[in-house]
Amino acid sequence: MDELFVICRTVEIEDGEATGFVLMKAEEGGDAAPWPILITRKGNNFYGFENACPHEGTRLDTNPGSFMDEENNFIECGRHHAQFDIDTGECFIGPCQGARLTPIKLVIDDGDVCVTGVMLADA
Numbered sequence: 001m002d003e004l005f006v007i008c009r010t011v012e013i014e015d016g017e018a019t020g021f022v023l024m025k026a027e028e029g030g031d032a033a034p035w036p037i038l039i040t041r042k043g044n045n046f047y048g049f050e051n052a053c054p055h056e057g058t059r060l061d062t063n064p065g066s067f068m069d070e071e072n073n074f075i076e077c078g079r080h081h082a083q084f085d086i087d088t089g090e091c092f093i094g095p096c097q098g099a100r101l102t103p104i105k106l107v108i109d110d111g112d113v114c115v116t117g118v119m120l121a122d123a
């Protein structure tokens with residue numbers, strides 16, 4: 001089984017919102033690189049995505065930590081305002097319409113939100 005890396009408690013992610021984290025990913029050769037991600041919540045379901053707009057590859061939160069549109073319904077890219085579903089990561093409007101945020105495999109373990117399927121560097 002893949003190793004689990006605890007990111008936060010489930011109660012730290014508000015329903016219908018997105019929270020960002022910058023993890024350190026272990027690269028081949030032993031180097032570590034920052035890996036910005038976001039975790040969203042819809043009811044009791046949690047979704048993880050890389051924090052990179054499929055349009056230009058830049059972070060979605062031009063204001064750090066600000067991921068949502070004005071009505072707080074969708075993930076929004078702060079640059080060109082592409083909007084993405086919070087559960088599928090699919091872009092339904094904007095320059096990358098039809099593309100998706102890169103999903104991250106999450107596991108909920110005893111009230112913790114964990115990422116798995118990647119190798120993180122020691123902090």
Ligand code: FES
Pocket residue numbers: 053054055056057058077078079080081082094095096
């Ligand atoms: S960088 Fe996000 S829509 Fe262009």
